[in-house]
Amino acid sequence: MKKIIAIVFIALAFSSCKIDKEPFGSLQSEKINEDPEASMDGLLNGVYAQLKAWSDPMHRLGEYAGDNIMIRGSSTDAFYEFISFARTPNNGRLGTFWDSGYKAIAQASNIINLVPEGKNEELDSKLGECYYVRGMMYFYLVRAFGRPYYQSPETNLGVPIVNGTPTDVINASFPDRATVKATYEQAIADLKKAEEMISVNKGPIFASKEAAQAMLSRVYLYMSGTYENPNREFAQLSVDYANKVIDMSTKYSLLPRDQFMKYNTFTPENNRETIFAIKRVASEFSGDDHYYGIGGMYSNIGGMGWGEMYASAKYISLLNETGRNDWRPDNYKIVDARAAFIEPTYSKTTAGGYTEVFRFIKEEANNALNYAQDTITRAGATITCKERGDVYTLTPVDAAQGIYNINYKDGKTYTGFIDYFITLNRAYPQFYIVKASREGEDSQLHSPVISRLGEVYLNRAEAYAKLGNYGMALIDLNKIRTRSIVNGAYTSLNASNAGDLIDKERQLELAYQAERSFDVFRNGKPLVRQYPGPQSKTSIPATDFRVVYYIPQSAINSYPGKLTQNPTN
Numbered sequence: 392m393k394k395i396i397a398i399v400f401i402a403l404a405f406s407s408c409k410i411d412k413e414p415f416g417s418l419q420s421e422k423i424n425e426d427p428e429a430s431m432d433g434l435l436n437g438v439y440a441q442l443k444a445w446s447d448p449m450h451r452l453g454e455y456a457g458d459n460i461m462i463r464g465s466s467t468d469a470f471y472e473f474i475s476f477a478r479t480p481n482n483g484r485l486g487t488f489w490d491s492g493y494k495a496i497a498q499a500s501n502i503i504n505l506v507p508e509g510k511n512e513e514l515d516s517k518l519g520e521c522y523y524v525r526g527m528m529y530f531y532l533v534r535a536f537g538r539p540y541y542q543s544p545e546t547n548l549g550v551p552i553v554n555g556t557p558t559d560v561i562n563a564s565f566p567d568r569a570t571v572k573a574t575y576e577q578a579i580a581d582l583k584k585a586e587e588m589i590s591v592n593k594g595p596i597f598a599s600k601e602a603a604q605a606m607l608s609r610v611y612l613y614m615s616g617t618y619e620n621p622n623r624e625f626a627q628l629s630v631d632y633a634n635k636v637i638d639m640s641t642k643y644s645l646l647p648r649d650q651f652m653k654y655n656t657f658t659p660e661n662n663r664e665t666i667f668a669i670k671r672v673a674s675e676f677s678g679d680d681h682y683y684g685i686g687g688m689y690s691n692i693g694g695m696g697w698g699e700m701y702a703s704a705k706y707i708s709l710l711n712e713t714g715r716n717d718w719r720p721d722n723y724k725i726v727d728a729r730a731a732f733i734e735p736t737y738s739k740t741t742a743g744g745y746t747e748v749f750r751f752i753k754e755e756a757n758n759a760l761n762y763a764q765d766t767i768t769r770a771g772a773t774i775t776c777k778e779r780g781d782v783y784t785l786t787p788v789d790a791a792q793g794i795y796n797i798n799y800k801d802g803k804t805y806t807g808f809i810d811y812f813i814t815l816n817r818a819y820p821q822f823y824i825v826k827a828s829r830e831g832e833d834s835q836l837h838s839p840v841i842s843r844l845g846e847v848y849l850n851r852a853e854a855y856a857k858l859g860n861y862g863m864a865l866i867d868l869n870k871i872r873t874r875s876i877v878n879g880a881y882t883s884l885n886a887s888n889a890g891d892l893i894d895k896e897r898q899l900e901l902a903y904q905a906e907r908s909f910d911v912f913r914n915g916k917p918l919v920r921q922y923p924g925p926q927s928k929t930s931i932p933a934t935d936f937r938v939v940y941y942i943p944q945s946a947i948n949s950y951p952g953k954l955t956q957n958p959t960n
Contacts, residue, residue, distance in 0.1 A: 427505040431517050438498045438524050442669045445491035446839040448484040450685050453905030459706045461924030463699050463816045480941035489943045492528045499525040500555035512590050519588030523598035526581030530610055533574040535940050539913045540614045549574030565952040582607050595665040601640050602667035605842040608632040608850045617915040618890035621857035633851035643844045648874055652731035656829050659838050666842040673833050686828035686835035695834045702733050702822040704752055704922035709899055713879050715792040719811055728875035729899050732826035736814040749776040751807025760923045762820055764812055826903040840904055845871055849897050856889040871900055912938045936960055
């Protein structure tokens with residue numbers, strides 16, 4: 392039975408080239424075999440098409456497991472397991488991530504095996520694109536299903552290395568999972584091959600030499616150990632590949648602050664900071680996609696989207712660390728440019744105005760954290776807020792920024808902001824996230840960004856720090872920092888603070904790009920989520936078995952060979 396299912400899977404993986412450029416359906420096997428080079432563009436588009444299905448669960452399992460978001464409550468959707476860390480092998484979204492990833496690997500591999508290398512430069516460049524996709528897929532798969540690289544990569548299991556459809560499909564037997572080390576080596580070999588072969592840069596919605604270099608800078612960073620015990624060889628390689636993108640390519644540049652604040656609205660082709668993105672177009676992203684897509688969970692725009700996940704209080708606190716970001720329509724002031732991707736849903740009164748409140752986070756029963764939005768009253772210089780029958784006087788902390796504290800009835804002092812009342816969903820203010828919405832100003836349309844120049848600078852900053860070159864690390868870190876926060880440069884970087892400052896800047900800069908949870912665990916840190924929401928007061932150490940996902944049970948059931956599951960404790 393496994394062999395039958397595997398044959399079906401392999402056939403689907405190869406024949407799923409139902410692509411835009413082939414008007415009457417999938418490419419026929421006879422046509423491919425007769426002249427694979429003439430079919431190259433159609434085959435390659437089929438590889439890119441797989442990334443569209445793959446990118447949705449890729450985002451969710453990477454971002455939801457971090458601490459940038461909160462959800463209004465529990466959900467029966469399979470993605471809730473990513474948030475709650477209630478890992479199970481029977482998760483449909485995880486299965487889609489695995490299946491789409493391996494379909495992309497199979498299609499890319501079959502093209503590589505079909506089309507001979509060295510016929511001409513144009514064809515070799517397209518083969519290089521296949522190597523890029525395959526290498527990227529192995530990296531994304533191993534970081535989801537394999538333990539962080541610093542934890543015994545020679546013995547911990549990664550994912551199976553299966554490069555193409557076997558000659559004898561009926562009697563095929565695939566290998567078990569390779570080690571983490573071997574999987575990384577496969578990803579690196581493919582990405583280096585892509586770097587070598589791609590000679591034509593067709594823009595950021597296609598693989599390019601620079602996309603391979605950017606990904607290699609990240610892969611080697613994942614291999615560079617922790618700040619406490621760095622691997623200098625891999626840190627240097629991360630620097631080397633970042634240099635190729637930053638110093639040797641003239642194709643990319645950081646957007647200036649005002650343009651960066653609108654990053655989400657630009658199409659990838661019109662964004663000089665984007666190195667590689669998975670292109671979505673409005674004609675194939677409509678109707679329910681606006682609700683069920685990535686952006687639809689973070690916001691409701693023009694009546695489209697569920698808007699059930701919000702920026703976490705932890706992330707908002709980081710945004711406000713150097714000065715309050717004021718989102719009030721009549722007092723709008725963005726201190727940290729990254730706050731422009733957050734849009735609170737201020738509630739208007741029947742008269743068309745707003746209700747002033749003091750919003751703070753308080754501790755409730757069982758150490759749970761929750762928001763309070765208490766209406767304020769002004770009497771001269773005295774400001775009070777009322778919560779049921781209790782009245783509290785606000786003491787200024789920074790009155791110019793509307794920051795005050797109160798001595799609460801539980802004996803604790805809480806600090807908060809004078810703000811307008813934000814619409815609640817259940818008990819939580821709706822701090823909408825729009826970083827994954829509004830591409831081309833089209834509601835929830837979004838082309839997921841895989842690599843951009845801002846990340847490459849941060850890769851190099853971290854790698855420099857792990858090499859002990861804190862001066863160069865500080866320059867790169869401040870390149871990103873001062874783009875978002877005017878006069879916000881860090882004054883010094885050293886062994887005692889580099890890990891915290893670089894980690895903080897990566898969290899601020901790369902939020903909602905599916906990087907956060909992996910960044911935390913690969914550096915041996917715990918994920919701490921002590922803020923309002925169902926996940927309140929949770930902390931996951933990097934050594935926890937839940938740091939990695941289970942291999943989907945559907946994959947194990949259909950696999951022609953042994954496929955070892957991840958440990959259950």
